[in-house]
Amino acid sequence: FSASSLSSEAQKRGVGQRNSYSSVFYGDVDMDEDVEGNSRLVYVRFVTKLDDPFKVPDTQLGLPSNITRLGLSTVVNNVLQSGPSFYSARLLPFDVLRVPVIDFRRDNWRHEPFDFLINGELVRMSLEEFLLAKGISAEKVLEIEYIKAVAPRKQEEPSFHDDWVSAVDGSNPGFILTGCYDALGRVWKAAGLYVENDTGALVATASKDKTLRLWMFDAEESRGDPTKIRAYKTLRGHNASVQSIAAQPSGDMVCSGSWDCRINLWQTKESDAGASVSIKKRKKGSHDGESQSEGEPVSTLVGHTQCVSSVVWPQHGTIYSASWDHSIRRWDAETGNESLNTCCSDSSSSLDPIDSAVLIFCGKVINCIDIGGESSALIAAGGSDPILRIWDPRKPGSSAPIFQFSSHASWISACKWHKDSWFHLLSASYDGKIMLWDLRTAWPLAVIDSHEDKVLCADWWKGDSVISGGVDSKLCISSEISVK
Amino acid sequence: KKRFQRLHLLAAWIELQEAFLSALVSDNGDVMEEEIRGPVETGGSTSTFNTAWISRKGSFKIDRTLRELGSGLSDILGDEGVANTSDGDGSSNDGGGDLSEGDQSESEEFAQGVEESDSSEDEVAPRNTIGDVPFEWYKDEEHIGYNISGKKLKKKERQDKLDSFLASADDPNGWRKVMDEPNDEVVQLTKQEVKMICKVLKGKAPHKDFDPYSPYIDWFKMDAKHPLSSAPEPKRRFVLSKWENEKVVKLVRAIRKGLIKFDKPKEKPGVYDLWGDDSSSMEKAGHGLAYIPAPKPKLPGHEESYNPSLEYIPTQEEINSYQLLFEEDRPKFIPKQVVIHLHLLRFTSLRSVPAYENYVIESFERCLDLYMCPRARKKRINIDPESLKPKLPSRKDLKPYPTICYLEYRGHTGPVMSISTESSGQWIASGSSDGTVRIWEVETGRCLRVWELGEPVRHVSWNPSSDIPILAVSAGLDVFLLNAGLEDEERKMINKLLHIETSMAPDDTGKISSIVSWDQDDNHEGIRLKHFKTVSSVEWHRKGDYFSTVMPSDILSLCIMWLAEEPSDSNECFLRAILIHQLSKKSTQRIPFKLHGLPVSSAFHPTRSVFFVSTKKNVRVYDLLKQKLIKKLETGAREVSSIAIHPGGDNVIVGTREGKMCWFDMDLSSQPYRILKCHSKDINSVAFHRSYPLFASCSDDSTAYIFHGMVYSDLNQNPLVVPLEILRGHASANGRGVMDCKFHPRQPWLFIAGADSVQSDSDRSVMKTISALGRFCKDDRKISGGCGGGFTDVYSPGNHWLAISCSEVFLSSPIVVVEKIHPIEISEAVSVAARGSARVIEAAEADRAAIVHRRAIVCLTLLIYNRKARRGCGAFRVSLIRRLLRVGSYAGDGIASFGDGNWVPLDGIRVSILSVS
16 A cells, blocks of 8 residues: 555654655555454444545444554555445455455555544544543444545655745745845745746845845746846835735735834835735845835834744734744734734733733744634744644633644744645744644644754645745755645 | 554554545546545445545555555454565565655656546546645635535534544544545545455455456557547538638639649659660750760670571672771671681581670770760761752742753854854854854854954953944954944944044053054954953943953963063053953053952943952952942852853852852852852853843853842842753863853843864864863872862963962972973963962972972972873873073062963962973
C-alpha cells in the first residue's frame, strides 16, 4: 500500500519526523498479527463527504479494536480498490484485510491516505484506546467519517535565494512573493522560476530601512531573465524598521507594524486599479535614489508599548496586531484616528477597562498572528516559546487560549490559517519544521522538514501547497495537500 | 501498873489519831479504798474512813503506830501472836530511819497517784468542803468548815483532854473511838473495822471477801469505751459558726482572686530508664558548674562476640570506608580475625582470643582523663539541614525568567568577550577576541554588520540613548566609536557627531590630551580614541554623551612611563586609569578622585550623577557633582571582576574572581547584604534586568545563574534574592567559560557570550596555553602547602602569559612562575609583595632573588621554563634569570602585586617593581 502520509506511530507521538514520501508496503502478515492478537471486533460504518471515487458503500464492517489510523486507511483503500460490487455481504475483517482478489477490483487504484473522524475528532491512536478515552460505547455500530489525510504528497525543488528568506506570501494563486535579506523582493511563479505574470499586480513591501514600498509589475516582459522592477512609491513615516505589513481585503489600504510601536495605515489606491497583493517583507539597505513618489500615512494607531511584530487585516474595518509587549490588540480601522480602537464588548468586560484595546494578553513575546478558523474569528499566534496558541475572542470572560499546540522545539516564526478550512492551520518554527495542524487533534497532522535551519516564514499557496522560507535561503514548496 | 499501861496505850492511841488525822488532812493521800471501804460498808455506818485519804507517807506512820498500838492491844486483849508482834515491833523500830527516808523518795510517786484517784472523788462527797487545807487555819474559828450548801459547820463543844480521857477510860469501847477531825465528831470503830485494821497492819487481806486475784480492768486503755454521754452530737460540732463562715468566704474570695497561691503538688519521680540516654540530665544541671555526664558506653552486641555471625564481619571495603570517616565516627569495635593459612578466619574458641590490645592504652588514657580533666562538651548540632534553609518563594511564582536556550548567534571565530544590547532590544552587539564586532538581530539571529578591528575586542557598549545608535568598542589600546548604521535620516547627525575637526587634535593643552587622542577613523566610519594602555571596559552614561574608560593597572607601562618621564606625581598614573570622555565636545577628563587601589571597572548610576569605581577589593561610590566620595563598599573579596547597578540605583551587585557575588544595599551598610557563592570559578560578568526583578551572573565554569532580585519600594523591606536557574549550554573552552551576560532590555531574556566559539587554530593554541598554566598553578599551590593567604592567577599581558602563585612569605617562599611563549621577549616585569614579618630573608640562590623592604618582604622566584616541561612541579627546567633589575621602590600605600591588568592592593604594604630583562 502506498502510505504516503506519516506513519501512524509518528503521528501518535506527535513528533515531527521527516516525511517519507516513498511508498510503504504493509504485507498481509502484519495485518494478520494485528487481527489475531486481539479478537475483539468493533463494527463500523464508513461515511464520507468526498466525491464518488472515494465513496464506500454504506455497509457495516467488523474491525479489530486495536486497528490504528493506518489500518483504517488500508481497509478503506482496499474497499475502494475492490470496486463497487464488493460489498454484497457483511464481511469479516480477515477477508478485508487479506485483500481478497475479486473480479471488480480497480487495478490502477492509487493508494490514498485517509484520516478518520469519530464524533468530529481525529483518530490518532488505536480504535480501542480512542473509544476508551472518549467514552464511546463499542457495542454500537461506529460511524467513522473519513477525509483525505492532510499531508504534503510532493516536495518541489527548493528555490534558492542569495540570502535568508525573511517573508513569503501566497495570497495570490498566480505567484509567490518572497522577501530576502539581500534587500530584494522576488516574485516567483512556481518553484525555481522567477515571475512571469500575466496580470498587473500591486505589491507592497516593508523593510528594515523604515519604509514601505509599493511596486507595480505588469506582465509579460522579458521571459528568460528575471525582470527587475522599481518601486513606484515609497511610504515613509516609521521611525524604526517595519516589521509587518497587511493589506485590506479590498486592497485599498495597507497597514504596517513597526519597531517604533506604531501601526500606520497607508493609502494605496490612488493609482490605477489592479489586483493588490500585500506581502510582509523585510529588507535593508536599498539605496535607490531614483525619482519616485512618496506617501504619508493616512493614520497611525498608537497603543502598543513595544515592537509591533505582526498585523493582519482580515475584514474591512478590523485590524489585529500582535506585539512584543505580549498583547494582541484589535483596532477599528474606520475610526482609527481618535479612539482608534474598539474592542469587542464581550471580551472587554473582563479586561482592564483602561486598556480596553488589549484583546488578549499572553505572557510571551508574540511574533506572528493570524485570524481564521470558524467564521474567521479565531486568533492563532506564536511567539517566543514553542507553543502555538489559539484564542477565541468571542468567548466571554476568559483570555485563556482554547487550543495549545506544543510540538515545536523552538520559537514559532509564522502561523497561517488555511483560507477555506475551519480547522487547518500551519506553523513554522526556528527548529526548522513546519507543522500542519487540525483543531480536532492535539498532534500535528504533518511535519514538513525540508529546511535545514530556522524557518522564518511560511504561508499557504493555492489552497493545497505550503510555501516557506528560512535561514537556509531556500523557498520550499510542499504541494498536493488535500485540505478538503 | 495497869493504869500506867492504859495511859501508855492512850498516848499511843492519841498518836495514832494524830497520824490518822494528818494523813487525812494531807491531800495527797494514797487511795486504799478497797481496804478501807469494805468494812465501812459492812459496818453500815458512815465511817470516818470513808473520807480517809491516806497517803503512803501517812500510811507508814499509821502502820507504825498501829503496830505499836496493835502490840499494845494484843497485850491488853491478850490476843494471839503477841510474840510475833513484838518481834516485828523491834524490827520496825530498827527500820524507822529507813522509812523516813523512804517517805521522801516515795512522795514523788505519790504525786502521780493523785491524778489516778480523781475518778473516785465524786462518789461520796465530804461534808466539810474546805478541801485540803490545814486545820490550824480554823483553829481559832468557830466553825471547822463549810458543808456542801455553804453553811458553816459549827465546832462542837470540845471536852478537855483529861475529861475525854477519863470518859474514854470509863468507856469500855473508848479505845475504839476515833476523832473525825474534819467533821468534828467522834466515830466508834466497830469490831470488824478494828479487825480489818489489824489485818491491814499485819499486811494481810483486810477481810474475807477481798479477792486479791480479781481480774484487772484497765479503764485507761486508749480505746476503752467511756460511754460518758449518749446524747446526740450537738449541731455546732458540724455546722460552721458565723465567724467561721465569714472567714471561709474571705478565703474563697482570696483564692478566686489569686491572692492565695497553693503550692503545686510535688511530682513524684516516676519510673525512668536506667539505661537510657543521659541527655536529659544535661538539663538538670542548669546552673552552676556545667555537669557533663559520663558517656554511656554502648552495650556489647553480637559483633563483639569472639565468633560473630558473618554479617557482623565488615568486608574490606567497609573497613576502607571506615578510614574515611572521622575518627570519632568510626565504629569502636571491629571484629578481629585471625589469619590462618592465609585465610581470614574467625576465632574458633574463646580460648584463642588474644588479650585486648588496647587495654594499656585505654587505661593510660583514662588515667590521663582523670588527671587532666579533659572531658569537654562538644557542640555537635543535630539539626535538620532543611530547616536551616531560608523560606523562599516557589520558583513558579517568580516567572518569567530565562530557562531554555532558543537562539544561538553564530559567526564569531574567537571567544566572544563582550556583548551589549541596544536600548530598544532589537539589536545586540558582540565583540570577540577574533578582532571583530558584530551586530545581530535579536529576533532571528541574523548578523547585520561586522567590523574588523584587527585587535582583540575587550568590551562593547551601545549608547543607551535610542537616538544615537553608536557603539563604543575597546580593542587593544584604542576605543572606537562606531556608527551602527541603523538610522537613516539621522545618519548625517551621527556622522556629524562622529566627525572630528582635524584642528582639534594637535592642541596639547596638558597631559591629558597626551594620554588620549581623538582621531577620525575612516576605515570604520567612527572615532578612534588612542589610550596609552589597554582599555578593559567602556561604560556609557545614561544620557549617551559621556562615557568612561577603564585602563586597568598595567604596571609595566606605568613603570615605563615612570622611567621615561620623571615621576613627579605618582598619583597621576592612577588618576589616569579611569577617564571620562564627552562625545559631543570630544574632550577627555580624568576623574578628580584619588583612587585607592587599582581600578577594575566603572559604572554610572542609572538616575543620579553618581559614579561607581570598583577597585580590586572595594567599590567606591563618588558623587560627580560634589566631587567627593559618598561611600565605600567593602566586598571582602580578593579580586572584583565586574559590577552592575540595579536600575533603582540603590543596589549593587559585584562579581568576584572567587566565584562569589556580593549584593550591596547602599542604604544598609558598606558590607554586603548578601553573598552568593554559586560559581566554582571566576565570575566574568554580572547583570541586572532593566524592568524585571532579575539578575544574572556568568562564570568561567560555563554556567550562568539567574536570580530573582526583588527590590521593594518599602524601605523597611530588605531585597529578596532567590536563585532561580542555572543556565548551561556553553562548553568550557580552554579554561574560559561564559564571558559575558546581558539581559534583553524589555523581555525576560538573557544573552550569554561564551568562549567556546573558537574556530581558528591559533586562537585555540593560545587558549590551551592558558588553561595548562592554570592547571599548573593549582598544582603548585597545592604542593607548596599552607598558602591560604596566597593567591593564584593567570595573567595575560599581550602575547605573554604569566602565571603567578604567591603565598605569604613566612609560610614558604612565594613563587612567581613566568612562562613565556616567546622566550626571547622576556621583558615584562612581575612583582609580588606579601605581608610578612620584619625578618630579612637573604635569598642568594642563583634562581631566586629577594628584595627586602622595611615592612614587606618580596621574594621572587622567576622560573622560566619551556612548554614541554610544564607538567609536574619538580620536572620543569629552571633556567637562570639573566638579570634582576631592581627598578625602585614605590611608596604608595597598598599595592601588593601587579602584572598586566591586575592589581592586588594590600593595606600598608610597600611595592617593589622589578624588571627582568
